[in-house]
Amino acid sequence: MIADETLTLGLIGAGAIGSLHAAHLSYRIPRADLQILADVVEEAAQGVAKQCRIPETTSDYQRILERPDIEAVVICSPTETHARIIEEAAEAGKHIFCEKPIDLDLGKIDGALTAVEKSGVLLQVGFNRRFDSNFRRVREAIQSGEIGEPHLLHIISRDPAPPPIEYLKVSGDIFVDMTIHDFDMARYLIGEEVEEIYATGGVRIDDAIAELGDLDTVLVVLKFADGTIGTIDNSRQAVYGYDQRVEVLGSKGSIRTANNFPNSAVVSAKDRIYRDLPLHFFLERYVDSYLEEMTQFVDAVLSRGPSPVTGHDGRSAVVLGLAARASYDQNRSVRITEISG
Amino acid sequence: MIADETLTLGLIGAGAIGSLHAAHLSYRIPRADLQILADVVEEAAQGVAKQCRIPETTSDYQRILERPDIEAVVICSPTETHARIIEEAAEAGKHIFCEKPIDLDLGKIDGALTAVEKSGVLLQVGFNRRFDSNFRRVREAIQSGEIGEPHLLHIISRDPAPPPIEYLKVSGDIFVDMTIHDFDMARYLIGEEVEEIYATGGVRIDDAIAELGDLDTVLVVLKFADGTIGTIDNSRQAVYGYDQRVEVLGSKGSIRTANNFPNSAVVSAKDRIYRDLPLHFFLERYVDSYLEEMTQFVDAVLSRGPSPVTGHDGRSAVVLGLAARASYDQNRSVRITEISG
Amino acid sequence: MIADETLTLGLIGAGAIGSLHAAHLSYRIPRADLQILADVVEEAAQGVAKQCRIPETTSDYQRILERPDIEAVVICSPTETHARIIEEAAEAGKHIFCEKPIDLDLGKIDGALTAVEKSGVLLQVGFNRRFDSNFRRVREAIQSGEIGEPHLLHIISRDPAPPPIEYLKVSGDIFVDMTIHDFDMARYLIGEEVEEIYATGGVRIDDAIAELGDLDTVLVVLKFADGTIGTIDNSRQAVYGYDQRVEVLGSKGSIRTANNFPNSAVVSAKDRIYRDLPLHFFLERYVDSYLEEMTQFVDAVLSRGPSPVTGHDGRSAVVLGLAARASYDQNRSVRITEISG
Amino acid sequence: MIADETLTLGLIGAGAIGSLHAAHLSYRIPRADLQILADVVEEAAQGVAKQCRIPETTSDYQRILERPDIEAVVICSPTETHARIIEEAAEAGKHIFCEKPIDLDLGKIDGALTAVEKSGVLLQVGFNRRFDSNFRRVREAIQSGEIGEPHLLHIISRDPAPPPIEYLKVSGDIFVDMTIHDFDMARYLIGEEVEEIYATGGVRIDDAIAELGDLDTVLVVLKFADGTIGTIDNSRQAVYGYDQRVEVLGSKGSIRTANNFPNSAVVSAKDRIYRDLPLHFFLERYVDSYLEEMTQFVDAVLSRGPSPVTGHDGRSAVVLGLAARASYDQNRSVRITEISG
Numbered sequence A, B, C, D: 001m002i003a004d005e006t007l008t009l010g011l012i013g014a015g016a017i018g019s020l021h022a023a024h025l026s027y028r029i030p031r032a033d034l035q036i037l038a039d040v041v042e043e044a045a046q047g048v049a050k051q052c053r054i055p056e057t058t059s060d061y062q063r064i065l066e067r068p069d070i071e072a073v074v075i076c077s078p079t080e081t082h083a084r085i086i087e088e089a090a091e092a093g094k095h096i097f098c099e100k101p102i103d104l105d106l107g108k109i110d111g112a113l114t115a116v117e118k119s120g121v122l123l124q125v126g127f128n129r130r131f132d133s134n135f136r137r138v139r140e141a142i143q144s145g146e147i148g149e150p151h152l153l154h155i156i157s158r159d160p161a162p163p164p165i166e167y168l169k170v171s172g173d174i175f176v177d178m179t180i181h182d183f184d185m186a187r188y189l190i191g192e193e194v195e196e197i198y199a200t201g202g203v204r205i206d207d208a209i210a211e212l213g214d215l216d217t218v219l220v221v222l223k224f225a226d227g228t229i230g231t232i233d234n235s236r237q238a239v240y241g242y243d244q245r246v247e248v249l250g251s252k253g254s255i256r257t258a259n260n261f262p263n264s265a266v267v268s269a270k271d272r273i274y275r276d277l278p279l280h281f282f283l284e285r286y287v288d289s290y291l292e293e294m295t296q297f298v299d300a301v302l303s304r305g306p307s308p309v310t311g312h313d314g315r316s317a318v319v320l321g322l323a324a325r326a327s328y329d330q331n332r333s334v335r336i337t338e339i340s341g
Helices: A016-028 A042-052 A062-066 A079-091 A106-119 A133-143 A165-170 A179-190 A207-211 A287-302 A311-330 A336-340 B016-028 B042-052 B062-066 B079-091 B106-119 B133-143 B165-170 B179-190 B207-211 B287-302 B311-330 B336-340 C016-028 C042-052 C062-066 C079-091 C106-119 C133-143 C165-170 C179-190 C207-211 C287-302 C311-330 C336-340 D016-028 D042-052 D062-066 D079-091 D106-119 D133-143 D165-170 D179-190 D207-211 D287-302 D311-330 D336-340
Strands: A007-012 A032-038 A056-058 A072-075 A095-098 A123-125 A150-158 A194-202 A217-224 A229-235 A243-250 A253-256 A266-268 A273-275 B007-012 B032-038 B056-058 B072-075 B095-098 B123-125 B150-158 B194-202 B217-224 B229-235 B243-250 B253-256 B266-269 B273-275 C007-012 C032-038 C056-058 C072-075 C095-098 C123-125 C150-158 C194-202 C217-224 C229-235 C243-250 C253-256 C266-269 C273-275 D007-012 D032-038 D056-058 D072-075 D095-098 D123-125 D150-158 D194-202 D217-224 D229-235 D243-250 D253-256 D266-268 D273-275
Touching: A007 A016, A007 A062, A007 A287, A016 A032, A016 A042, A016 A072, A016 A287, A016 D016, A032 A042, A032 A062, A042 A056, A062 A079, A072 A079, A072 A287, A079 A095, A079 A106, A095 A287, A106 A311, A123 A287, A123 A311, A133 A179, A133 A243, A133 A253, A150 A179, A150 B217, A150 B229, A165 A207, A179 A194, A179 A217, A179 A229, A179 A243, A179 A311, A194 A311, A194 A336, A194 B194, A194 B217, A194 B229, A217 A311, A217 B150, A217 B194, A217 B217, A217 B229, A229 B150, A229 B194, A229 B217, A229 B229, A311 A336, B007 B016, B007 B062, B007 B287, B016 B032, B016 B042, B016 B072, B016 B287, B016 C016, B032 B042, B032 B062, B042 B056, B062 B079, B072 B079, B072 B287, B079 B095, B079 B106, B095 B287, B106 B311, B123 B287, B123 B311, B133 B179, B133 B243, B133 B253, B150 B179, B165 B207, B179 B194, B179 B217, B179 B229, B179 B243, B179 B311, B194 B311, B194 B336, B217 B311, B311 B336, C007 C016, C007 C062, C007 C287, C016 C032, C016 C042, C016 C072, C016 C287, C032 C042, C032 C062, C042 C056, C062 C079, C072 C079, C072 C287, C079 C095, C079 C106, C095 C287, C106 C311, C123 C287, C123 C311, C133 C179, C133 C243, C133 C253, C150 C179, C150 D217, C150 D229, C165 C207, C179 C194, C179 C217, C179 C229, C179 C243, C179 C311, C194 C311, C194 C336, C194 D194, C194 D217, C194 D229, C217 C311, C217 D150, C217 D194, C217 D217, C217 D229, C229 D150, C229 D194, C229 D217, C229 D229, C311 C336, D007 D016, D007 D062, D007 D287, D016 D032, D016 D042, D016 D072, D016 D287, D032 D042, D032 D062, D042 D056, D062 D079, D072 D079, D072 D287, D079 D095, D079 D106, D095 D287, D106 D311, D123 D287, D123 D311, D133 D179, D133 D243, D133 D253, D150 D179, D165 D207, D179 D194, D179 D217, D179 D229, D179 D243, D179 D311, D194 D311, D194 D336, D217 D311, D311 D336
Parallel strands: A007 A032, A007 A072, A032 A056, A072 A095, A095 A123, A150 A229, B007 B032, B007 B072, B032 B056, B072 B095, B095 B123, B150 B229, C007 C032, C007 C072, C032 C056, C072 C095, C095 C123, C150 C229, D007 D032, D007 D072, D032 D056, D072 D095, D095 D123, D150 D229
Antiparallel strands: A150 A243, A194 A217, A217 A229, A243 A253, A253 D266, A266 A273, A266 D253, A273 C273, B150 B243, B194 B217, B217 B229, B243 B253, B253 C266, B266 B273, B266 C253, B273 D273, C150 C243, C194 C217, C217 C229, C243 C253, C266 C273, D150 D243, D194 D217, D217 D229, D243 D253, D266 D273
């Protein structure tokens, strides 16, 4: 890796997460050179491009794939376009960062991953939480043997409020939209594959979610290949804000994380001891992890290193989401091989 | 309730827990008058009686039931004798405190409870953790509406080290020996009945436990009548000591407890920030709750009040233990009605 | 020390703290045998005696000193009687536990201590906080070298509310009534003598305190013989309750304690993360330390061991209180030798 | 304030703190346009300029003052040059951000402040800790009345290790080099002027510091105009890392802050419960506050708003440092008017 080498990138999708990645690539990652931004609404692309001083915009992402100087593409377009763009980008020889999920259809995922494999480009899937310093510390404790062999894992992952119903109509169910992050976290922390899953849940927050056939409160049990048992607890509404914690019991000790707060101040008043609420939602809580994931993507491409979050990782999280849904629907434990073949 | 009224008691069983109750009744509960202590090994009874200044000892618990001045009996003998002694004590018109579990056989439990009901005596089962100040605070938060309707419950309950194999051979499996406390805690906190259970687990700590057909690491999912979903996490060995925590997410907030520690001191050293381990095991951690449960038993009898932990509570925890075992054996979700009729 | 040996005691003063010690001696300290209780208001003595099953009461404490079977006396009478009773008890050959302060007059203190020395009885002064598990842990960290040589010490010691003005009129100023505990704590923790003191303060809570010439908010700086610098922060009113914390920076690390709480529950609500207030005042916060100090007194007498809190300790805390007052009055640093000779 | 308006700046001094400000101005503050960087060693300026894409470098800071398009200058050169450059920049009509301290000589400070006042430019002094989210929360609690009127303040401010002796030889003593930040913090939090000061201290860490006539461990008592009493505790060496905490007791409650940590993970091992050390030193701990102070400088200039940290603030902190030294040297309480006139 040559220190002064830079990576020339294009970015597709000027929405909230696309804008964030654009700002990071433009201002926070010295080795990145973001040259072009695509959005079907070109005005959106232009607005972000101005703020981030990106030279070119386009309404047609193909323009990015056609530019020979572009070495890597960051895909932040809607989910249903991911698999197709991955295939095309791979064929064009571009390295790829793609937001999660790759797709909700395993066939399409496999098509995309095959194209990536064939072309030999690097693919990194956007599971940003892997780059959070709390969760990395937990992974290190497991990898290094600090807490011995893992026995029990708990992931608590709750949103401050449900997304709009319109979003829920198109995002897939809670397992593939929300729990998917936790499935990846579980695999990342334990470093093993999940073999069996049991999921239960209900609608406790908003009946409109029930009308969609979706759930807003779920509990998932994971059985890993090494015998570790894990749980994931999801709620679409923790009134106190974003709740993102994990805890692992191992043979030599346990490790657990707490939420992140805007300040550490504690007030002792005449009726209570209190502190302010945790960082409210993912843009506040995970901003550092978004920067770190993109920095690592740039570094991985420049150093021809392995991808820190592979296509297999992206596929596995979707498989677990589908298995969880099957388990919930049939109220039984489901083996992953039933879903994934 | 007349303030100066006292309750005359006899106690059966001079083992560890019997001795603790004897000391509390003799020295810490002014309205209790412990007059007689029975143990099949009368020397054991005599040793405790001397320390606690108890006037009479006997090797035959029937002597207690025969004494007309004895109003209440505390049963701390081995589990297999509980149901029979409850029946006899009820027939003798004695109020009864009985250590958990009542029995591991539902038929015997039902026999004992029928005798209690017929005689009209008060029966309190020894689920001491209900009297712990941490868990009481959680129950209050739920009962008062402070956190709204409960949605998700987590109980973590881990021992510092497995008991001797000889103990495990006769104590029933982990679900009825260890998880039973947590089943009662779950019902106590949520204030609802469990309708369905899913249990999984393994042997991660000691292969000798596997040879008994028992487990040392388990995860149980509870579905309550009101839709609350709960988990219980048990390990026979948390190397850092007794881990006893609960956490509840409700519609208006969450509440969680921490372990209790021998001191609050935090040391900042050149490599770490650290504190001492939590209180090591149940005698240290729950000593206050043992005192409070016995104080409330005495008060309940003297005030003709309801029992704070009824025979139904005692039976329900055993039912849940049996359901958990069935779930584990068959790797499926089990409805409580399958066990309890 | 013979395990079965017991110590026969008399107690003088049936007020709040006398009653607490009586209950501990009667019920919680098996090797203590409290035989007689004196109070100028004999009805007060009789009430406590009944609750604690103490055989004899008297309105004249001399009766205790005359009884040849009484080996030790616990002095909980008003401060102005302490020095005289200590002298008389010493002359009668009784071992002595005396509540703090011995007296506010150094001459009287010296008279009492001389009598004790001459008779060879054991004298323990009632600085109960030394027996608190938090502060003991801090002392251990210093004594064992865990945090190296101490450099800086902070003691925070705040009451939930000022005492009645009637009490303040007779209790001496804040330095000898309230800070005295912290002076002893400072000497106990660091294990060195204070050489110089600087005190400042004001009246921020109740102007009636100013009218007495007293203070309600003070800050004291201590310079120890070994170079350690300490501060004591006192307020008569912390609206959130009793605040009792210490912190020490040493050459190898620091140690600090937190307050004690009635439970560990933390609630996350829609506007705040909160917990209940700490234990409200000294009877709640220090009940275990009162029991431990009396247990150690009984043990020290029975084992002919040294006193855990000597007459010198009792005198030193008063000296520091007088030096603090002189410093405040003259707004200058005062050397202890100026007060103590 | 026009949203799209930008501020054109020059920066003097390409050392550690100058580089940090340069990076923030170049990449993190969209409304800033850093055009020129000066350092007496022009190679140093060129290195930073390349990383931060700054168009021009110079070895002569006068070049910055001469450029008519430069609206504001950031002074990060050695302390002895601050006052002179402030005067020259003010005369050139440039708004000024100057690192602390302005100077160690009050006459020179007054000369610089007079020049600033005459020219009407905005001057902001680099007390970055005011922009830390923890301390801002404390200030808000006081300003808003959340904790009532302040009574007692404690500032703990300890470095992980002493700076090189070469640095200490030229940095002034500990009071003007290190405590100066805490003097400013005290004034910022309480919002009142200090009227009297008492300082003590010693050399506990490195005898070479004693040879310089300096101290490495100090304790300062502050008396504010409103009656609040404060302490500052400084050590040049807390082996566990940078310790930066404050605590305020007010009439309606207290507020305190904790250190910031690289992660929230807590490990429970077989001998201890531990976590990683806090953020090690000021560049890690205060990076966000450096960014915020510079952002506010840019905003203040663009909006013609008041300076968030005025020349008076900068002067006051130096006055308190000089008063503290006088107090230490004379071992007496010193009134600020003795120093400041």
